[in-house]
Amino acid sequence: MGNMKIKAKEKDGVVGVKAMFTSLMADKEEAEKKKIASEFITQIVAKNNGNVVFEVTTSGFMAENPLFKFSFKGKAGDKLEVTTTDNSGKTETETEVVK
Amino acid sequence: MFKLDLYKLITTSVALVLSSTLLYGGSDTSTLPGKYVSKMGAVDGGVTYPRKNGIYTAYRYNEQSTKGVNFGRLPTANELKAWDVDIMPDGTGLPDGEGSVSEGDELYEKQCSSCHGEFGAGGKGYPTLTGGNQEKLPNGVIKTLTNQRIEPGMEAPKRTIGTYWPKASTLIWYIRDAMPYAHPKSLSNNEIYAITAYLLAQDAIVIDGVEMDDEYVLNKEKLMKIKMPNENGFYPNIDGPNGVENVRKFFSDRAKNIGSGTRCMKDCKDLSTKGNEPTVMKIDNEITDVVPPYTTVRDLPPEIESKLESKAEKMYNDACKLCHGSDKMGAPVVGDIEAWNKVTQKGFEKVVHNAIDGMGGMPPKGGFENFTNSEVQMIVEFMINSSKKKQ
Numbered sequence: 001m002g003n004m005k006i007k008a009k010e011k012d013g014v015v016g017v018k019a020m021f022t023s024l025m026a027d028k029e030e031a032e033k034k035k036i037a038s039e040f041i042t043q044i045v046a047k048n049n050g051n052v053v054f055e056v057t058t059s060g061f062m063a064e065n066p067l068f069k070f071s072f073k074g075k076a077g078d079k080l081e082v083t084t085t086d087n088s089g090k091t092e093t094e095t096e097v098v099k
Numbered sequence: 100m101f102k103l104d105l106y107k108l109i110t111t112s113v114a115l116v117l118s119s120t121l122l123y124g125g126s127d128t129s130t131l132p133g134k135y136v137s138k139m140g141a142v143d144g145g146v147t148y149p150r151k152n153g154i155y156t157a158y159r160y161n162e163q164s165t166k167g168v169n170f171g172r173l174p175t176a177n178e179l180k181a182w183d184v185d186i187m188p189d190g191t192g193l194p195d196g197e198g199s200v201s202e203g204d205e206l207y208e209k210q211c212s213s214c215h216g217e218f219g220a221g222g223k224g225y226p227t228l229t230g231g232n233q234e235k236l237p238n239g240v241i242k243t244l245t246n247q248r249i250e251p252g253m254e255a256p257k258r259t260i261g262t263y264w265p266k267a268s269t270l271i272w273y274i275r276d277a278m279p280y281a282h283p284k285s286l287s288n289n290e291i292y293a294i295t296a297y298l299l300a301q302d303a304i305v306i307d308g309v310e311m312d313d314e315y316v317l318n319k320e321k322l323m324k325i326k327m328p329n330e331n332g333f334y335p336n337i338d339g340p341n342g343v344e345n346v347r348k349f350f351s352d353r354a355k356n357i358g359s360g361t362r363c364m365k366d367c368k369d370l371s372t373k374g375n376e377p378t379v380m381k382i383d384n385e386i387t388d389v390v391p392p393y394t395t396v397r398d399l400p401p402e403i404e405s406k407l408e409s410k411a412e413k414m415y416n417d418a419c420k421l422c423h424g425s426d427k428m429g430a431p432v433v434g435d436i437e438a439w440n441k442v443t444q445k446g447f448e449k450v451v452h453n454a455i456d457g458m459g460g461m462p463p464k465g466g467f468e469n470f471t472n473s474e475v476q477m478i479v480e481f482m483i484n485s486s487k488k489k490q
Contacts, residue, residue, distance in 0.1 A: 007204070018217050018218075020217065033251070033253075034250075034252055034253055034254060035250070065220060067216075
């Protein structure tokens with residue numbers, strides 16, 4: 001189990017995705033207050049069979065361990081690939097097969 | 100069983116108390132044997148209760164016969180069976196069944212996620228089940244449990260299943276007995292295994308070196324093998340037959356296990372050291388604009404003499420005071436108790452009648468014909484009341 005949890009389900013040709021990302025989402029100001037190192041996701045990209053279906057730029061404004069829901073046209077068996085980039089440039093990728 | 104242990108404890112302690120009370124009655128040889136001496140400021144007011152042979156106690160002595168009174172009876176095997184429904188870490192009480200993570204996922208979404216949130220991330224007013232960093236400090240304590248809110252905005256300790264719960268058996272027990280909240284005990288054994296599996300998977304629990312993926316099937320044997328991350332986070336170990344001994348041992352060495360300090364009640368700070376100088380605290384922004392103003396004087400508000408006069412008094416002042424205000428006209432003076440006692444001896448009705456019709460030197464209604472009879476009655480009432488002895 002990596003730093004993200006993904007659930008993708010197809011219903012009537014639409015794939016509903018729920019994804020939770022493990023991150024403190026603490027920007028510089030918050031990190032200073034909490035006396036921790038700043039850590040937040042800057043970009044999330046979701047690709048279905050190689051096509052970008054969801055892309056978002058984030059920062060410390062989001063809550064810790066943010067939860068996303070999005071949907072796109074697809075079918076069961078599609079390969080969903082979600083990539084996150086955090087403020088230090090670290091990327092993580094996880095793939096999930098649409099059910 | 101814990102309850103049976105307790106039963107033994109209670110029996111022994113009761114026996115001890117009884118024997119010590121009896122001993123006390125015989126062994127005290129102060130002025131009066133066993134006499135309770137009331138001290139100044141005794142909360143009970145120094146009440147004593149006679150007991151036997153001139154002996155008194157501070158407490159009421161129950162003289163009822165205790166023959167046949169006991170601690171109830173031992174539970175029957177069936178009663179014990181009905182109580183003994185817990186699921187223990189050693190596997191006692193675990194139901195048979197199995198469930199996979201993906202089955203649990205579906206069940207969780209239907210039955211649990213509305214309160215506990217997607218992926219067990221928590222909802223408003225309902226516990227967070229997953230999340231929290233399970234990273235451990237070198238001494239084996241989970242890092243996120245050491246969080247302290249000593250600065251504003253700091254994190255509280257994260258207590259989820261993964262970071263806090265010491266045993267997985269508690270999870271399946273709780274799900275079986277109390278969940279879903281709206282209709283507990285409605286899940287089958289396979290379903291509770293499935294939900295347990297899903298939650299453990301979300302908390303990234305590793306069972307016997309195997310990570311739980313979607314197809315992972317949890318059953319009785321696998322559940323008993325689980326070592327939760329915070330298994331050793333609770334101490335002393337109160338489980339099992341040695342529980343009481345463990346606690347005793349733990350507390351016998353307070354300095355090592357709890358930490359000890361020197362108790363200080365007076366002059367605890369060395370005031371000569373820099374930074375420890377005594378300072379006078381003052382209120383920076385005092386609110387003074389209040390009505391009535393702040394005061395330290397403790398007295399009642401001044402009594403304002405009533406300037407109001409009743410309607411009867413006003414009419415009396417206008418019409419009757421001229422004659423009845425002084426004794427110059429021979430009329431009974433208002434305030435003269437004796438004179439009015441004589442008048443009222445005739446009876447109230449008669450006095451009112453005389454006032455309306457006139458009497459001796461007094462014209463009917465005192466010469467004020469515009470007064471109604473009831474108004475005259477009111478005036479007479481006022482005059483009589485004003486001429487009574489002040490209470």
